[in-house]
Each structure stands twice: as C-alpha cells, then as structure tokens.
C-alpha cells in the first residue's frame with residue numbers, strides 16, 4: 001500500500017528506490033493506516049472547516065482540554081495494545097516503550113512530537129510526528145520485528161504554548177531549562193483559575209515520575225527522533241521530499257529605543273528636528289540590508305509610538321524590536337554588531353540627530369543535532385528517496401527536539417507542507433510525503449539502533 005501511494009506521485013526512479021527500502025529494515029509502513037489513523041485522531045478537536053471533504057478542517061486541540069485528554073487516552077490504549085509500557089511523568093509527557101531483544105537496561109530510542117495544536121491549527125503540526133511513531137511501532141509489531149534496544153514513542157505536553165503560554169513547555173522542563181513549578185503554575189490564557197497542573201490532575205495525567213532527563217528521578221532517553229512538517233516553503237520550492245534537519249537557528253531578540261524631541265510639524269524645519277520615527281524607520285530598513293548581506297534574518301514585529309502621538313507632531317520617542325536569526329551564533333552576533341553600528345550612524349544623520357539605546361531580551365544559541373542521529377536519518381533518506389530528493393535544512397522554528405538535544409542524541413526529519421503554510425487550518429502535507437517521512441523515521445531509528453550496538457551509544 002505504501003508503494004501504491006508513492007507510485008501515484010513519484011518518478012519511476014524514486015519509486016524503485018522507495019521499494020528497495022526492504023534492503024534496509026525489510027519493513028514497510030502501512031501508508032493507508034497511517035493516514036486513516038491521523039485523520040481518525042483529528043475527530044478530537046476538529047475545527048475551522050474550509051472544504052467539503054471529510055478531512056478538510058483544521059484543528060483546535062489546545063493542551064489538556066477535553067479533546068486533548070481524549071486523544072491522549074486513545075493513544076495510551078493503542079500503544080498498550082502493541083504491548084508497550086506507558087509511563088506518564090509529572091508534566092503529563094507520555095512515554096510508550098517497546099522492549100528490545102537484548103533486554104538492555106539502556107534508555108529507549110524515542111520517536112517524539114506533540115498532539116496539542118494552536119487554536120487555529122492544522123492536522124499535521126506535531127500530530128504527524130506522534131502518529132508516525134505509532135505507525136512505526138505497529139509496523140514493527142505486526143512483522144515480529146524487534147530492535148536491539150528499547151524503542152518507543154513520546155507525546156510531549158504543551159508544545160504549542162497556546163493555552164498555557166510557554167512553548168516547548170514540557171520538553172523544556174524535562175531538559176531542566178524550565179522550572180517545573182513555573183510550568184505547573186501556568187494559567188489558562190482565558191481562565192486564570194485553571195492551571196496546567198490542575199488540568200493534568202483533572203484528566204488523570206499527573207504521573208508518578210518526575211519530569212526530568214535525570215535517570216535517578218525522571219525518564220531519560222537514549223535518543224530522540226522527531227518527524228515534523230517543515231512549516232516553511234523551502235523543501236517544496238526546491239522540489240525535495242525529505243529534509244535532514246541539521247539543527248535549529250540561533251536567535252537574539254533586541255529592543256531598541258530611539259529618543260528625539262516632539263515638535264510642531266508645521267513650524268519646525270527638517271534641519272531643526274530630532275525625529276525618532278524617521279530614524280527608526282531607516283534603522284529597520286538598514287537591518288534588512290545587513291541581514292541580506294550575511295544571509296541571515298532580521299525582523300521587526302513590534303513598533304511602539306507614545307500614546308500622545310499625533311499627526312502634526314514629530315514623535316518624542318519610538319521603540320521597536322529586532323529579531324535576528326542564523327544557524328551560526330557568530331553570524332547572529334555579527335549581524336547584531338553591524339546593525340548597532342549602522343543605527344549609530346543613522347542616529348546622527350537627520351536634523352539634529354537622535355539618541356538610541358538597546359537591550360538584549362533573549363539570546364538563544366544555535367542548536368546542532370547529533371552527528372550519529374543525523375547519519376541515521378541521512379542514510380535512511382538517501383536510501384529511500386535518493387540523494388537528489390533530500391536536502392539538509394536548519395529549523396527556523398522551535399521544537400521539542402531543541403530541548404531533548406541538550407540531554408540525548410537528537411535529530412529531526414522534515415517533510416514539505418503545501419506552500420509552507422502552518423499554524424493555519426489549511427495546513428497540508430500530502431499522503432506521499434507523510435508516508436515517506438514515516439518510512440524515513442522507521443529506517444532512521446533502525447539504523448540508529450544498529451549503531452547503538454556497534455558504537456556503544458548507550
């Protein structure tokens with residue numbers, strides 16, 4: 001069935017390659033079951049219909065709502081049917097574990113993502129990664145295939161941070177980057193009486209195990225593989241099927257305050273002005289030029305003027321944000337330095353000049369995923385779609401894998417999504433791409449399982 005789906009949409013060469021995956025694990029995921037299961041689970045939280053087809057709705061399955069609890073209970077039942085042991089930690093993260101043939105006590109190789117969505121989300125962001133992991137476990141089970149080391153699935157709680165405003169929340173707690181008390185105390189954005197912890201308890205998802213990577217108290221992982229839609233247009237535009245995600249971009253968020261002097265627009269000559277809005281505008285344009293020069297991203301999402309601003313008065317001061325991103329920290333830093341230097345020049349340019357000040361609000365270092373995990377993915381994808389259909393990419397968005405990578409070998413697989421649209425009801429990943437991604441995930445974890453034994457990656 002996997003082959004049939006592919007045959008409709010892939011070239012003959014790609015088809016031959018995809019079918020020859022049996023030279024890898026010898027297993028083939030069931031493409032129809034994968035898609036049926038994915039859409040089956042979208043009954044819980046389906047919203048924002050945009051077409052007549054049964055699957056033409058988006059999703060509104062916010063973290064720990066009744067719908068989220070339903071899909072979580074369904075997931076627990078499904079993995080238990082496969083003989084997995086389910087552990088739930090104190091952030092409600094769900095770990096399903098299938099024992100390996102060696103009976104090794106080493107931590108499991110995990111396939112993880114999230115089942116919660118944005119309020120106007122789609123059917124693939126996060127959901128694909130978890131359902132793909134389930135399909136991999138089902139395929140292994142029905143073929144009597146055992147990995148050497150334990151393997152399993154993770155559903156991370158509150159990845160989206162939409163209802164309880166902290167994204168990648170529970171992988172962050174697991175990694176020790178977010179204090180568990182602050183995560184428990186997050187309140188529902190519409191109902192301050194409800195906390196993340198009270199919802200965990202209400203639904204019976206406040207587990208026994210500490211939410212931690214620490215083997216002494218928590219649930220350590222041997223590795224983490226995450227299949228996710230790209231959420232951007234790069235793969236689709238390049239005509240690629242699989243993205244091997246090398247890491248996540250570094251980013252810095254700055255707030256820049258430009259101070260001038262309010263003045264009458266009719267009576268103050270240009271040369272006599274201190275105009276902060278004119279200067280800020282030029283600074284924003286300049287940041288774009290600097291970013292282009294370095295192949296980086298620079299964006300202004302917030303621009304604030306005083307409440308007292310009016311049409312016939314030059315503003316007194318302006319505040320704007322600057323978000324700089326690049327896969328390499330040194331480039332992020334270079335863009336910041338050059339922007340600030342240019343801003344200083346601009347501040348002197350017009351009239352009597354302005355002054356400016358800046359603060360660094362967030363400094364998030366670039367993440368580089370694990371070389372062995374990357375090789376496992378690269379080999380899997382090369383085998384499956386051929387070198388010309390895969391592409392190395394860097395994630396522009398945050399994912400649970402960014403946090404897991406701090407404490408276990410991690411890699412991600414991206415598949416294209418239509419026009420790069422995500423966090424939108426019409427988010428779409430074709431059945432072929434969902435299937436290719438899932439088969440890549442399967443082959444990658446099998447490759448890694450083999451490497452664990454050969455290289456002692458425990």
Ligand SMILES: [Zn+2]
Pocket residue numbers: 114125126159228
């Ligand atoms: Zn996601």
